[in-house]
Amino acid sequence: MDVLEILLQASFWAATLRIATPLIFGTLGELICERAGVLNLGIEGIMTIGAMSGWLFVFLGVDLWTGILLAAAIGAGFGLLHGLLTVPLGLSQHVTGIGITLLASSLAYFTYRVLLPDVATPPRIEPFQPMAPDWLLAVPFLGPVAAQQTALTWLALGLVPLLSWVLYRTPLGLALRTCGENPVAAEAQGLDVYVIRIGAVMAGSALMAVGGAFLTLSAFNAFFFEMVSGRGWICIALVVFASWIPWKALLGALLFGAFDAFQVRLQQVVGGAVPYQLFLMLPYVMSILALLVMARRAAYPQALMRPYVKGQR
Amino acid sequence: MRLEPRASTAPWLNVAAPLGAALLALLICALPLALAGADVPEAYRLMLAGSVGTRFALTETLTRAAPLILTGLAAAIAFRARLWNIGAEGQLYLGALAAVAVGTGFVPVPGFLLLPLVVVAGALAGALWMLGPAWLRLRFGVDEVVTTLLSNFIVLLFVGMMLEGPLQDPMSLGWPQSAPILDEASLPKLVERTRLHFGLVLALAAAILTWLGIQRTRFGFELRAVGANPDAARFAGIAERRVMLKVALFSGAMAGLAGVGEVAGLKGYLTQDLSPGYGYAGIVVATLAQLGPVSVVASAIFIAGVFVGADSMSRAIGVSSYIANLIVATALLTMLLAGLVTRYRIRR
Numbered sequence: 126m127d128v129l130e131i132l133l134q135a136s137f138w139a140a141t142l143r144i145a146t147p148l149i150f151g152t153l154g155e156l157i158c159e160r161a162g163v164l165n166l167g168i169e170g171i172m173t174i175g176a177m178s179g180w181l182f183v184f185l186g187v188d189l190w191t192g193i194l195l196a197a198a199i200g201a202g203f204g205l206l207h208g209l210l211t212v213p214l215g216l217s218q219h220v221t222g223i224g225i226t227l228l229a230s231s232l233a234y235f236t237y238r239v240l241l242p243d244v245a246t247p248p249r250i251e252p253f254q255p256m257a258p259d260w261l262l263a264v265p266f267l268g269p270v271a272a273q274q275t276a277l278t279w280l281a282l283g284l285v286p287l288l289s290w291v292l293y294r295t296p297l298g299l300a301l302r303t304c305g306e307n308p309v310a311a312e313a314q315g316l317d318v319y320v321i322r323i324g325a326v327m328a329g330s331a332l333m334a335v336g337g338a339f340l341t342l343s344a345f346n347a348f349f350f351e352m353v354s355g356r357g358w359i360c361i362a363l364v365v366f367a368s369w370i371p372w373k374a375l376l377g378a379l380l381f382g383a384f385d386a387f388q389v390r391l392q393q394v395v396g397g398a399v400p401y402q403l404f405l406m407l408p409y410v411m412s413i414l415a416l417l418v419m420a421r422r423a424a425y426p427q428a429l430m431r432p433y434v435k436g437q438r
Numbered sequence: 439m440r441l442e443p444r445a446s447t448a449p450w451l452n453v454a455a456p457l458g459a460a461l462l463a464l465l466i467c468a469l470p471l472a473l474a475g476a477d478v479p480e481a482y483r484l485m486l487a488g489s490v491g492t493r494f495a496l497t498e499t500l501t502r503a504a505p506l507i508l509t510g511l512a513a514a515i516a517f518r519a520r521l522w523n524i525g526a527e528g529q530l531y532l533g534a535l536a537a538v539a540v541g542t543g544f545v546p547v548p549g550f551l552l553l554p555l556v557v558v559a560g561a562l563a564g565a566l567w568m569l570g571p572a573w574l575r576l577r578f579g580v581d582e583v584v585t586t587l588l589s590n591f592i593v594l595l596f597v598g599m600m601l602e603g604p605l606q607d608p609m610s611l612g613w614p615q616s617a618p619i620l621d622e623a624s625l626p627k628l629v630e631r632t633r634l635h636f637g638l639v640l641a642l643a644a645a646i647l648t649w650l651g652i653q654r655t656r657f658g659f660e661l662r663a664v665g666a667n668p669d670a671a672r673f674a675g676i677a678e679r680r681v682m683l684k685v686a687l688f689s690g691a692m693a694g695l696a697g698v699g700e701v702a703g704l705k706g707y708l709t710q711d712l713s714p715g716y717g718y719a720g721i722v723v724a725t726l727a728q729l730g731p732v733s734v735v736a737s738a739i740f741i742a743g744v745f746v747g748a749d750s751m752s753r754a755i756g757v758s759s760y761i762a763n764l765i766v767a768t769a770l771l772t773m774l775l776a777g778l779v780t781r782y783r784i785r786r
Binding site (some may be wrong): 210216217219220224227228230231232234235236239242329354362365384400402403405406413416420435 | 470473474522574578580596598599614720758761763770771777778
């Protein structure tokens with residue numbers, strides 16, 4: 126099986142989309158936070174608790190979409206905490222974000238262990254089923270790829286143009302970007318920088334949690350410890366790679382997904398000749414390389430990581 | 439209502455803030471404990487007894503404190519220079535890996551040199567690994583938070599690769615673990631029939647040397663200047679980059695030493711679950727200590743006590759020991775709030 130053969134498989138492209146989905150949610154979520162001027166390193170933990178809580182609610186009997194909404198609400202709650210600590214109080218966004226990650230992931234693990242003290246195999250739920258519109262299924266090649274995707278993947282793809290529209294075509298988007306570029310100017314326009322920044326962090330964190338919930342409610346059907354395994358940090362790298370632009374975030378997530386799907390297939394080809402850990406390292410190495418390539422050209426939001434104090438320049 | 443910077447902080451406030459933050463964290467975590475069905479006062483009593491109640495408990499807490507002091511120093515010194523090294527977990531594992539590579543005779547060295555070499559190799563491995571993110575930051579402006587975080591995953595996979603490859607113990611029946619460290623390369627026990635080992639002395643010495651280094655040397659002065667105001671430091675002719683590079687090396691070395699202590703003093707061999715997140719907990723240790731090298735010792739003992747106590751409480755009444763991680767994470771956030779109180783006063 127050579128490279129071309131892999132690229133022509135529908136299963137390869139289907140896997141690419143599946144792997145990219147949580148990254149799209151996470152990257153767009155982080156992008157919203159950073160566009161408003163707040164770095165959110167809570168992402169890894171928020172994805173973890175999103176994965177756990179989404180699964181837990183469905184396990185306890187609510188339907189899948191309610192599970193997603195509840196996970197998003199919990200994500201927004203952690204976003205509120207991060208926002209309150211970093212925006213009006215101006216605490217270090219780095220350290221607070223790490224604190225949110227530690228808090229959210231330990232709360233997820235603690236809750237899981239308390240509710241299921243001695244289960245050996247993680248209990249399963251009935252996850253989202255693949256669905257696609259009939260006209261898409263009829264398209265050659267795209268059809269088989271689309272046939273394997275769940276509603277959450279379509280939601281992620283739909284969010285990209287939606288977010289672009291909000292950011293660039295609505296007063297809300299302009300207000301949000303102004304808060305991230307020049308909060309003094311935003312305040313001069315009569316906008317409440319604190320409210321907009323906290324709101325952005327909450328909305329972004331909700332998306333991160335949905336990205337986590339995708340793992341337990343669509344990609345897999347159970348919750349495992351350490352299952353987020355650095356996806357949140359990869360999203361942070363992808364935001365820089367995307368220069369804070371939604372469609373480039375999608376591109377980055379898809380490239381990443383394609384690369385990851387490719388390395389899994391390459392692993393099967395190369396077999397035992399190369400240690401499998403080398404392949405598993407590649408996503409992380411790729412993220413660092415993506416940062417390295419883009420770091421110089423990146424147009425950082427000017428007020429990113431700068432706390433705004435009312436009445437002070 | 440607004441926050442107004444304090445001109446000076448009363449000394450008692452600097453002591454009261456971390457204590458208050460720790461108590462507040464315990465208070466907040468009473469809620470999840472109660473929701474988990476535990477009798478909260480009894481749970482905390484068991485935790486206290488399990489961490490300092492007996493001589494054995496105390497030695498267990500001090501054993502846990504040793505790596506936390508070192509990862510706490512790693513974070514404290516880096517954060518002082520505003521270098522966000524979140525990669526102590528990975529540097530710890532690399533330190534352990536280097537210690538095992540030298541200490542199991544994989545790299546041949548004469549016996550009397552073995553222990554010093556194990557220590558040096560571990561520190562060096564951590565330091566060199568930190569050189570990468572530091573260089574990327576200083577040369578290319580790549581944010582070190584993300585690179586150090588991502589590098590933790592790379593290191594863990596690399597360790598797994600080594601433990602299933604060249605460093606695997608031939609007697610381990612296929613388990614990914616290293617051969618035991620030779621006796622000459624092991625850190626001696628401090629107290630017989632306990633797990634307390636010489637790594638604690640190493641950690642304490644590192645804390646004191648760091649304190650001396652920060653207070654009494656030119657490098658320490660430059661470090662404090664860069665941390666307080668990078669622009670002013672540059673204006674004063676301090677080579678900011680060189681200071682940052684030294685800080686990165688030192689920070690990585692501390693985390694590497696933590697790994698050395700864990701394999702050469704405690705476990706005796708390397709597995710992939712050597713550290714229950716000591717690298718990340720080091721950030722909490724450093725924050726609780728307000729980045730002071732001597733107070734790192736106190737806050738490391740507190741955090742170690744929480745972990746040891748929670749394990750013991752969990753065995754007694756069956757509430758998950760993840761409560762310790764929850765308390766530690768909460769303490770980080772409450773300490774950030776307490777730090778505000780030391781720096782600002784509230785004015786109407």
